Amino acid sequence: MNKIILLSVLLFFSGCINFIRPVKIISTKQQKSFEKNYQIHGLFDFIPEFAKKNTFGTTAFPPPDSINCHYVNQNSYAIIIGNKSDYLEDLKKVFDNGIVYTTDYLNDSNFIVDIIELKRTLFPVAKCNTYHKGKYPIPYFENYNFGLGIKETLKKQIVGEPPPRRHTVYNIPKDLKVYVIEARAGNFWKFDCKENRPETLGKWKHGYSKGVAVSDKYDKVVFWVIVW
Template identity: 40%
Template sequence: MKNRHIIILVLLIFSIIGCNLSPVKQHLIKVSAHINAMKTKFGTDYLKPDLLSHFPNEIKDTTHLSLLSSPPTCPPSFECRKQFGEVYLITKRDTITENRIKDNYLYKTKYLSDSNIIINLPELKFNRFSIEKCNKEFDNKYPIPYFESYDFNLGEKTFEKDIDGEIYVDYLHTIPNDLMVYVIKAEAGNFWKEDCQEIRHSLNEWKNGYSKGIAVSEEKELMVYWTMIW
């Protein structure tokens, strides 16, 4: 009976603390918890560990905050539906993290420069909204995300397409003009535990692989963390 009273007291204390937190603080706690859960769950069906190790453990500011997690749905956890996925987090610029990564990055590039290997993940399979600059190979380069698919809260355009009577929607998000990209790690190869033999429309060497890193805008004072696998 005494232990039961202790458990009830502890639960009551946490309930009171939760009630005293502001909605913003509660939101930051939820986002942080989701990121840490994804660090364990994302890439479960992939052979490369620690895919989200560069993501922060705790989010402390809502400035520029935007998060998307789109994990693969494929064997052995699921049937073959989508053998690619990504996670991105946009948040306030963290100069400590930025400087640490700048001392140990694999590849650096201006996003708006020519001849980047820009991966538009859905289009590797579906080819519904073809983008001229995406999914092309270049020597001595490493894959980076199609950042226009990331929501920077700077505006967007919506596109619709009718394919065989079905309407598909795509979004083109406004991005910072000074976005500088740092690839931390990237490898070409098939690292899936079970291969779905999914269609890939391009990218010979980089038909399969993964890439992770950060991108920074000094002008907008924001940072993007990303990981993508395909």
């Protein structure tokens, strides 16, 4: 099995969702661990400290303490979902510092990266992992729980595995607007696991992207980072 890392916070092979109490989502130790293995530093700096430490209902996938091509995929993501009204000053700072790209999430021509499916085709999504010229990569937000219910639960039986694999697709705000703060194509890992990537990614077979997404109707904000 090869490797992975990136937006909310808790590792792919031990992912968890906490809806009961606030938890420390991104720790200094986790950031330092990630930066030991990646050439671009400061990717998490725009995320408010309050969101890192006191967030409810967050899907989190933090970088591991060490990376090894044999047991972890070379991708990462952090996705923090909170109430927009709690982060108005933080959002103002983000916008004042500059946005490189803005889009409505439900736009059919978005370049959406489903980071979970980069190395497999268990539950492929037609609109994902295909580069569109002039577009910046953004996360597949249906992977994350906005508290708006489940759209569907997918199941697939794998030969040799008694229980079927399951994947939950969540409802997302219809008015979700996405703002990319920074994104670059290229392999910036300090090691190379020579992982295969879909040809449909074009120049974005490796890269990173970070930003925020906002829903005024549902008072939601997402602080996200994806690295692959």
